[in-house]
């Protein structure tokens with residue numbers, strides 16, 4: 521069977537998310553020679569070299585000829601610098617497919633800055649850094665099925681993914697799974713504090729909280745049952761869990777939690793307006 525075409529990939533930005541994506545691609549058998557990375561910060565370039573053996577350059581102009589042959593351009597820059605980073609790259613990459621992981625920057629803005637609509641946006645989360653993330657993906661109508669297959673290959677290296685029908689849903693993904701690891705850390709912190717307040721040593725309390733999260737999540741995955749069913753099964757009337765859940769319900773914690781996620785969604789929309797202009 522003929523070898524599938526090995527895509528030439530350029531990555532603009534060489535920070536955390538770039539490192540996760542590029543590291544995953546190398547593990548899949550993509551060679552460092554297929555990759556071109558632009559990263560202005562010296563320490564980040566050194567980290568990519570040390571960690572993955574990838575040579576990054578500080579300036580897009582230095583690799584203009586290589587950029588012109590890129591099949592895929594990954595945009596792994598902070599939203600506030602996307603526009604500035606796009607300016608020197610745009611004239612050289614007309615034919616490429618573009619994948620942006622920049623939070624909040626709409627495809628309309630990216631299309632304006634790059635002069636193409638072959639754009640996919642991804643909203644990953646930090647567990648992507650250890651290959652256990654989940655990303656929401658949105659493709660412009662101009663993106664072909666073969667392009668989507670390439671995107672899936674790239675994002676698959678960071679964990680799970682799902683395609684969204686509407687771009688505005690990315691703000692909900694940002695609020696739920698994008699910011700989600702922070703909610704989990706918040707609960708871990710709070711459960712650990714509670715354990716300490718009830719007389720456990722800090723390391724014991726943290727270990728109990730951490731293993732409970734991991735075990736309960738794994739149980740939910742393996743059982744395939746709805747979380748409400750799993751919760752009711754461990755909540756016998758008059759028991760200890762019932763006492764705790766009743767307290768949470770009386771304090772309307774679920775309602776507050778939904779309001780908190782809606783605040784994150786609203787902030788994602790604001791950022792899009794701020795940096796996408």
Ligand SMILES: NC(=O)c1ccc[n+]([C@@H]2O[C@H](COP(=O)([O-])OP(=O)(O)OC[C@H]3O[C@@H](n4cnc5c(N)ncnc54)[C@H](OP(=O)(O)O)[C@@H]3O)[C@@H](O)[C@H]2O)c1
Nearest residue numbers: 533535536537561596597598599605621622623644645646
């Ligand atoms: N980390 C995550 O888990 C995560 C999750 C969801 C979404 N995201 C999104 O992914 C994007 C990247 O995040 P990150 O965590 O990888 O950020 P990061 O580690 O700060 O990486 C961004 C990199 O882009 C570089 N850069 C700045 N200006 C540039 C330019 N003009 N040309 C080329 N590169 C430039 C930065 O260099 P300097 O340090 O010199 O500025 C930095 O190393 C962000 O938009 C973020 O919102 C990240």
